[in-house]
Structures are given as C-alpha cells and as structure tokens.
Amino acid sequence: MRSPQFSSLVILIVLLAVFAIADANFLSPLNISNMMAFLPELGIIALGMTLLLTAGEFDLSVGAVFGLAPVVVMLLVQNGGFDIGVALLAGLLLCIAIGAINGLIVTKIGISSFLVTLSMLLVVRGAALYITQGFPLKSWNQPGFFVTLLAGSFNIGTFRFYTSLWWFIGLSLLAIYVLHYAKLGNWISAIGSNRNAAVARGVPADAVKIWLFILTSVLAGLAGMISAFRISAASPVAGTGYELEVIAMVVVGGTALTGGRGTILGTIVGALMLRSIRNGIVLIGVPGLAYNIFVGVIILAMLILHALLQKNAARS
Amino acid sequence: MEVLRLQNLQKSFGSVRALKSASFTLNEGEVVALLGDNGAGKSTLIKAISGVFPVDRGDIYVRGQKVSIRSTRDAMDLGIETIHQDTSLAPDLSIARNLFLGREPVNLKWLGVFAPLDLARLRDAASALLKRVGISKKLDADALVSTLSGGERQSIAISRAMQFAAKVIILDEPTNNLGVEETHGVLRFVKEVRDAGHSVLLITHNIHHVFQVADRIIVMRRGEIVAEQTVAGTDLLTVESIITGADMSALLKETRAK
Ligand SMILES: Nc1ncnc2c1ncn2[C@@H]1O[C@H](COP(=O)(O)OP(=O)(O)OP(=O)(O)O)[C@@H](O)[C@H]1O
Ligand SMILES: [Mg+2]
Numbered sequence: 001m002r003s004p005q006f007s008s009l010v011i012l013i014v015l016l017a018v019f020a021i022a023d024a025n026f027l028s029p030l031n032i033s034n035m036m037a038f039l040p041e042l043g044i045i046a047l048g049m050t051l052l053l054t055a056g057e058f059d060l061s062v063g064a065v066f067g068l069a070p071v072v073v074m075l076l077v078q079n080g081g082f083d084i085g086v087a088l089l090a091g092l093l094l095c096i097a098i099g100a101i102n103g104l105i106v107t108k109i110g111i112s113s114f115l116v117t118l119s120m121l122l123v124v125r126g127a128a129l130y131i132t133q134g135f136p137l138k139s140w141n142q143p144g145f146f147v148t149l150l151a152g153s154f155n156i157g158t159f160r161f162y163t164s165l166w167w168f169i170g171l172s173l174l175a176i177y178v179l180h181y182a183k184l185g186n187w188i189s190a191i192g193s194n195r196n197a198a199v200a201r202g203v204p205a206d207a208v209k210i211w212l213f214i215l216t217s218v219l220a221g222l223a224g225m226i227s228a229f230r231i232s233a234a235s236p237v238a239g240t241g242y243e244l245e246v247i248a249m250v251v252v253g254g255t256a257l258t259g260g261r262g263t264i265l266g267t268i269v270g271a272l273m274l275r276s277i278r279n280g281i282v283l284i285g286v287p288g289l290a291y292n293i294f295v296g297v298i299i300l301a302m303l304i305l306h307a308l309l310q311k312n313a314a315r316s
Numbered sequence: 317m318e319v320l321r322l323q324n325l326q327k328s329f330g331s332v333r334a335l336k337s338a339s340f341t342l343n344e345g346e347v348v349a350l351l352g353d354n355g356a357g358k359s360t361l362i363k364a365i366s367g368v369f370p371v372d373r374g375d376i377y378v379r380g381q382k383v384s385i386r387s388t389r390d391a392m393d394l395g396i397e398t399i400h401q402d403t404s405l406a407p408d409l410s411i412a413r414n415l416f417l418g419r420e421p422v423n424l425k426w427l428g429v430f431a432p433l434d435l436a437r438l439r440d441a442a443s444a445l446l447k448r449v450g451i452s453k454k455l456d457a458d459a460l461v462s463t464l465s466g467g468e469r470q471s472i473a474i475s476r477a478m479q480f481a482a483k484v485i486i487l488d489e490p491t492n493n494l495g496v497e498e499t500h501g502v503l504r505f506v507k508e509v510r511d512a513g514h515s516v517l518l519i520t521h522n523i524h525h526v527f528q529v530a531d532r533i534i535v536m537r538r539g540e541i542v543a544e545q546t547v548a549g550t551d552l553l554t555v556e557s558i559i560t561g562a563d564m565s566a567l568l569k570e571t572r573a574k
Contacts, residue, residue: 177432183420184429186409190417193406200368200404201418202389260408 004254054262066239099217192259
C-alpha cells in the first residue's frame with residue numbers, strides 16, 4: 001500500500017484528527033457544511049486538471065475562466081436581456097473556445113502549455129476586468145431552474161448540502177471511469193508517459209490533448225457558475241490564484257507533474273486536504289495573514305513524502 | 317514476392333535533406349539490413365514508412381499496390397509494425413497495457429474512446445504472449461514497464477510487433493544497450509519471424525549481427541542509398557568501407573604491402 005493516493009489519505013486523516021482535537025467546532029455540522037460548499041468548486045476544476053496533467057500538460061488559465069464565464073453570462077442576462085439558458089450556452093461556447101485555443105497552440109504550434117496558458121490567463125482575466133470595468137456585477141437574485149440545478153441546497157438533518165456536491169461526486173466517478181477503466185484513459189496515460197510511443201501506436205495524441213484542454217476550461221467555467229449562483233454575484237476577480245491551488249490539490253494527491261501517472265482518487269483526497277487545511281488553520285487560530293505559510297509548508301511536506309515513496313518503490 | 321517497395325522517397329527538415337532519394341524493395345520472408353553512419357538517414361527512412369511523418373515526395377507500394385501512409389495507424393493497418401530506436405513503450409503503463417496500446421480490447425465497442433477496457437482479456441492475452449516469446453517466467457503482465465530492464469523492454473516491444481502478425485517488421489537498432497544473452501534473443505527472434513514468412517527491415521550498427529541474420533544489405537550515406545548487396549556476395553570489410561565511404565580494403569592492402 002505504498003501508492004501515493006494512499007499515503008495522502010493517511011495524512012488527510014491525521015490532519016482531520018489534529019484539527020478535530022484542536023477545535024471541537026471543526027467537525028460541527030455547520031463547519032462540515034461550509035467545507036462541503038467550497039469543496040466542489042475547486043474540486044471540479046481539479047478533476048479536469050488531473051486528466052490534463054496525466055497527459056503531460058497543464059492549464060494556468062482556469063482561475064481566470066472561473067471568473068470570466070459567470071461575468072459574461074450575467075452581463076448577457078442583465079444588460080443584454082437574454083434568457084438565462086441562452087446566456088449559459090454562450091458561456092459554455094466561450095469556455096470551449098478558450099480551451100480549444102489553448103490546445104491548438106500547444107499541440108499544433110508546439111509552445112509549452114506553461115507559456116500558452118499563462119498568456120491566456122492574462123487575456124481572460126483582462127477581458128473580465130475590461131467588460132465589467134472592474135466592478136462586481138449587481139447581485140443576482142432570481143432563483144430558477146439553472147440556479148437550483150447548479151447551486152441549490154438541501155438539508156440532511158443539521159447538515160446543509162449544495163447540489164454542487166452531487167456534481168462533484170458524479171464528475172469524479174466519471175473521471176475515475178475514464179482515466180482508469182476506459183480506452184481513453186489508457187491513451188491519456190500513455191501520451192503523458194511517452195508521447196512518441198503513443199503516437200507510434202496510432203494514438204491521436206494532439207486531438208486527445210485539445211479535448212482535455214477544452215474539458216478543463218469547461219469545468220472551470222462550470223465551477224465559476226456554481227460559485228456565482230451560490231453567492232448570487234459575479235466578480236471579475238473571482239478565482240484569482242485558483243490555478244495554483246488546483247494544481248496543488250492534484251499533485252498533493254499523487255498525480256505526477258511530469259505526466260503519465262494520474263489518480264483521481266488522489267485528487268479528491270488532495271482537494272479535501274487543502275480545503276480542510278484552509279478551514280482548520282483558521283479555526284485553530286492561526287492568524288489569517290500567516291496561513292499561506294502553513295498551506296505552503298504542508299504542500300511541500302506532501303510532495304517530499306511522495307518523492308521519497310517513489311524512490312523507495314524504485315529501489316525495491 | 318515483393319512486399320514493400322519504395323520509390324524516390326525524399327524528406328527534408330528545413331534545410332537538412334535527411335532523405336535525398338531512397339528506393340528499394342523488400343521481399344517476402346527476407347531480412348534486409350539497413351546500414352549507415354550516424355545521421356545517414358536510416359531512422360528518417362523508416363519513420364516515413366511507418367507514418368511518423370509524411371514524405372515530401374516519393375511513392376510507397378505494399379504488395380504492388382500504391383499506398384498513402386499518412387499516420388502511424390495507416391502503417392499498422394497495412395501490416396507494417398515498427399520498433400523505434402527512441403523506445404516504443406510508455407514506462408508508466410503496465411506491460412499488458414503497453415502490449416495493446418492503440419489496439420485495446422474493449423467491451424461495448426460503440427462507446428468509442430469511452431469504451432471500457434476488457435481488463436481480463438487484456439491480461440490473459442498479455443500473459444499468453446509473454447509466454448510465447450519465452451519471457452514469461454519472471455514478468456508479470458501487470459508490472460509497470462518502468463520497472464523493467466532495457467532488454468526486457470525491447471522484448472516487450474518485439475513481442476508486440478509479433479502479436480499483430482505484421483507483414484513487415486521494422487527494427488531500429490533493437491540490440492542497442494542489450495546484454496549478450498538479450499542480443500541473441502533478439503537475433504533469434506528475427507530469424508523466427510523470417511521463417512514464419514514475415515519480412516524484416518533491420519537497422520543496426522553491428523555488422524557482425526548483419527552477417528548472422530540478414531539476407532541482403534542496403535547501405536545509406538548522407539540521405540542516399542549508396543549500395544545494395546546480398547550477404548552471400550560480400551564480406552565484412554567491403555561493407556565497412558562502403559559505410560564510411562573510405563575504401564578500407566585498399567587501405568589495408570597498402571599497409572600490408574609496406
Ligand atoms: N525531426 C528532425 N528535425 C530536424 N532534423 C532531423 C530530424 N530528424 C532527423 N534529422 C536530421 O536528419 C539526418 C538524418 O537523421 P536520422 O535520424 O535519420 O539518422 P540515422 O541514420 O538514423 O542515424 P543514427 O544511426 O545516429 O540513428 C540527421 O542529420 C538528423 O540531424
Ligand atoms: Mg537512427
């Protein structure tokens with residue numbers, strides 16, 4: 001049981017125990033409900049990022065897409081007078097376009113995904129700021145089918161859950177199936193592990209990568225919509241810094257940054273871990289300004305652990 | 317009978333004319349050795365045949381039919397299996413998954429790329445294949461390729477080519493980095509494949525191997541085929557001198573005369 005997702009799970013349990021002992025409120029229904037409300041938003045993006053990283057690429061523009069998609073949708077509804085369904089479709093097409101541009105430039109022109117998606121981050125974030133003139137949009141207060149679908153909430157006993165949790169669970173199961181049990185998953189891992197070998201076996205590596213860029217972008221837009229519906233507002237700076245947080249979730253879970261080895265279960269554990277760390281260190285009284293220090297140290301510790309396990313496995 | 321014929325294949329990378337003009341014929345049940353110094357254009361030639369990249373000009377015929385090979389998939393479908401010099405395997409995948417990469421056995425085929433792998437069949441077929449190639453005793457079909465030695469990896473790549481009963485098997489320096497025993501294994505395999513009626517195009521820098529297994533020799537220099545001879549009609553020294561471009565036998569006579 002030396003697999004990376006297993007060691008991450010052990011550490012997650014230890015962390016949860018530490019937080020629970022340090023502060024009784026950590027496991028209170030209210031706090032658990034809170035964590036579960038935030039979890040899907042980054043978690044959904046992390047699923048796409050896991051597949052992309054496994055194929056050997058990554059996407060830094062997800063945080064910006066998370067911000068832009070709801071801004072565009074809400075502008076279309078509020079200022080353009082469009083139906084919410086039409087606006088959402090436009091938002092979806094926008095995300096597809098952003099992902100396709102990322103993917104096409106990376107695969108067909110051969111520029112590293114770091115540079116391409118970093119530039120895309122600036123373009124997308126800049127677009128969100130420009131079209132809103134930097135101001136958050138008027139609050140959004142029309143419950144409706146799509147709002148319920150993405151961000152409705154329900155109570156189970158004293159726990160309050162959002163429908164986004166079901167989205168996260170459903171998408172997680174799909175991602176597990178695709179990566180570990182479907183033909184496509186075999187291709188994704190092979191492309192990230194040795195692209196030339198995969199291409200030599202007739203695997204359409206470029207097409208797979210382009211679709212994964214599109215998927216990641218669409219999931220980032222979906223997460224942005226969920227968040228905007230939940231708080232009934234869209235801000236052009238929403239999602240700032242999420243790209244790094246998402247990549248941290250994925251690699252902490254045991255997916256290799258260099259491609260070839262990905263684990264969705266690990267990513268779920270990683271998402272839970274970062275979420276509970278952020279929540280727990282606030283509860284146990286670490287000063288707000290200091291808490292990135294803790295998050296950074298814990299991520300680093302996790303990565304060192306994975307590296308050591310990897311070395312051990314190679315030796316035995 | 318002719319299996320593969322190349323006519324005037326040309327390929328440039330920018331200003332580098334890696335392949336100036338290559339023509340030759342490969343017959344059924346024949347082992348042809350492709351020789352030449354580093355950078356002569358051997359890998360470029362076989363990459364063109366196996367669909368890694370398109371040629372700039374020239375024609376390829378398979379069993380007399382003119383074909384267009386635009387992708388590696390095209391080549392595989394025509395029965396051309398290639399084991400490339402720059403390792404053909406994905407190290408993070410298991411042996412079984414590598415053996416069937418690109419041709420995975422699946423259930424519910426209509427799901428396309430989302431179809432579930434038939435893991436049981438994958439494993440069984442892989443084990444059976446490993447047994448056939450004679451490396452079953454230590455290798456587990458579920459082991460990751462990254463845990464294998466260079467020779468074991470080469471054997472896996474070769475058994476993969478065998479399994480799809482290709483008409484033409486192309487090996488780009490298959491004995492590189494291999495130990496003595498593993499090298500013999502590869503050479504034995506080449507003979508077996510030929511005896512089974514397949515054609516083999518073997519690229520190597522080891523002329524001794526050529527004389528052990530090849531029927532015919534083709535020598536390339538700077539993107540061109542400069543010599544074509546049967547193994548029976550030539551000798552080691554002659555071939556060596558053609559490869560380097562220096563007339564070694566003349567040189568040798570000179571030094572002997574002194
Ligand atoms: N993708 C490429 N882009 C640019 N130049 C290339 C490329 N591939 C090969 N070349 C050039 O083409 C020439 C032929 O290379 P090739 O790999 O075919 O040689 P080779 O005969 O296989 O040599 P070796 O014995 O070292 O493997 C070399 O000059 C090489 O630098
Ligand atoms: Mg070569």
